[in-house]
Amino acid sequence: MTTPASRRTLLLGAAGAGLALPRIAGAQQYRPEYKMTVVGNRPIPFAEGAFIWADLVTQRSGGRINVKVYPGSQLVGGDQTRELVAMRQGVIDFAVFSTINIAPQVREVGLFQLPFLMPDHKAFDALIRGEVGRDIFAVMERREVVPLAWGENGFREISNSKHAIRTPADMRGLKIRFAAGAIFTEIFQAMGANPVQMSFADLQPALSTGAVDGQENPINLFLAFRMDTLAQKHLTIWNYVNDPLIFGLSRNVWNSFNDADKQLVRDCAEEAGRQQIALTRRGLGLDGGDDAAIQDLRTRGVEVTALTVPQKAEFARVTRPVYDKWAQTVGADLVRKAEAAIRAATA
Structure with a gap:
């Protein structure tokens, strides 16, 4: 039979021997x-x-x-x-x-903003x-x-309240909100737009009052925040960057x-x-699958424009100086490695 005192002695002895107590600690x-x-x-x-x-x-x-x-x-x-x-x-x-x-x-994660x-x-x-x-x-x-x-x-698609965007010329003069990052200022300026940096909390009132004409965000966010009710009636799927x-x-x-x-x-x-x-x-119609999100946009009265490969190439050409400049910031070796991986995956 062990007394309380003897149990304390055993416990202290176990601690001194490095048994059991390290797990508790x-x-x-x-x-x-x-x-x-x-x-x-x-x-x-x-x-x-x-x-x-x-x-x-x-x-x-x-x-x-x-x-x-x-x-x-x-x-x-x-x-x-x-x-x-x-x-x-x-x-x-x-x-x-x-x-x-x-x-x-x-700076290396800036790769995805090229x-x-x-x-x-x-x-x-x-x-x-x-x-x-x-x-x-x-x-x-x-x-x-x-x-x-x-x-x-998600890929960040562009929407606005004025007209469909199919060419870089359609961007001229549009006030487009972006979240953060100097590269986005340069991307939109290269297309002739007027970029405006602001938080997401400020975006919704800015759209509703017309302080900005448009914004770029993934489609799932556009739908969740009902941007179609904020005068965003034109959305272009251009896949310019992913986040x-x-x-x-x-x-x-x-x-x-x-x-x-x-x-x-x-x-x-x-x-x-x-x-x-x-x-x-979900719902983006990838690989011919479910396109419920795209159909939801159209049901809400949003004009959806999906750019063709040649149309995207024209936007890429106009913004290429921005790409080349920021590739040096990201790291030339990493960018080359990314370009090679993409060529192999999309060949």
Whole structure:
């Protein structure tokens, strides 16, 4: 029979021998909550990816890793361009980053903003699933971020309240809102448009009052926010850039997890990324499939113009000086590698 005193002696002896207690101590290092940031909120697929990841991690860890999503970039006061900096400062633990928003701090992800680099989803997939994607993840790791999976915000199509856009000349004089990034100013100026940078929160009132004529965003976001009710009656599918998403977390948080939990978090990120990409592409009529999103646009009275390959080539020609200039910023070797991957995937 052991007394309370003898049980305490046994427990202390086990601790001194390095038995059992290290596991308890390791568990005590986990926080009550891990904060995840994402731009926007449900129901857009961008935000859904974050909620899916958080839910998977929380559920599969039995609540040991409790991840809470803070949508609308609220952890950085709504300024989505500060998310990466805030993660490095320890304010944010997990994130689903837009590559557009982190490009000012990570020049290599500016690859995806080179105008008309990626003609279609095959080209996009060749980059994120190949050597280019791995190279960019290696760059992210040098920023104290552990990238685990890719997602997709979608090809950014252009809409406006004035007329259909079929040629670069149709862009002249249009006031077009863009989210962030000096390259977008130069892209739209090259086409004769008047680019206006503003947050998404300011976009809707700007469209409704006519302060800007148009905007560029994925179709799923156009539909979710009913931009057809904001005078956006003309939409052109031109696939000028795509915005990959990166599912990642801070290195300090990653290092605090044991190996099994690291694998759990990675597996959940990869699954969330796959689901998020599927949501983004749903209804776009890819490969002759379901085109419900396109039909929804037309039902709402939106004139949908899908550019032909020669028409896209004309836009690419006009914006080529911007492409060449920013390719040097991104890194000539990385751009050449991306171009080769795209040629192989689309041949």
